Amino acid sequence: MIERFRPKATPCCAWGDDFALLAKACNAEGLANPFRQPIDLCKSFQGILAAKQQPSLVSALELMGLQFEGFPHGALNDARNTARLHVAILRQMLMKKETQPTSTKVANQPESLTPFAQKLVHALK
Numbered sequence: 001m002i003e004r005f006r007p008k009a010t011p012c013c014a015w016g017d018d019f020a021l022l023a024k025a026c027n028a029e030g031l032a033n034p035f036r037q038p039i040d041l042c043k044s045f046q047g048i049l050a051a052k053q054q055p056s057l058v059s060a061l062e063l064m065g066l067q068f069e070g071f072p073h074g075a076l077n078d079a080r081n082t083a084r085l086h087v088a089i090l091r092q093m094l095m096k097k098e099t100q101p102t103s104t105k106v107a108n109q110p111e112s113l114t115p116f117a118q119k120l121v122h123a124l125k
Contacts, residue, residue, distance in 0.1 A: 011037040015057045015082045041086055048089075057081055064088040 010037050014022075019038040026033045046054050048062075058068045061081060066088060070077030 001048055011039050012080060013039045013086050014062075014076060016042045016054065016084075018078070041089075043091070043116065045085075055060045057085070061085055064092075 012019075017040075019035055019040070022035060023033040042057070042060070043063060045060050049055070055063070056072075058072060061068050061084070063097050064085060066084060068077075068081055069084070070080070072078070
């Protein structure tokens with residue numbers, strides 16, 4: 001499985017201290033931790049918002065205009081929702097990048113943006 005997905009060569013995203021938990025679980029089973037380039041999406045999100053406290057995955061999804069799917073703290077549900085959030089953040093960043101050189105349309109219509117996008121646009125000015 002590790003050879004197929006090659007997590008050592010690919011950055012992997014998780015929310016919060018999930019990588020520490022995965023490393024602990026691997027160690028308990030006598031396995032090498034396959035993740036070498038972890039990205040804590042929670043810390044990235046917190047930095048984008050310039051928030052003092054780390055938001056929960058549920059709160060972050062809500063800020064992006066999404067609802068949590070499934071039940072919180074289930075490994076597969078958390079992974080899927082983290083992936084959805086990551087995609088939403090990347091889309092917001094791409095929207096900003098695409099509109100910046102040719103148009104100020106996004107910045108002039110803040111009411112049409114999600115709360116996260118409004119904060120992101122404000123932070124990038």
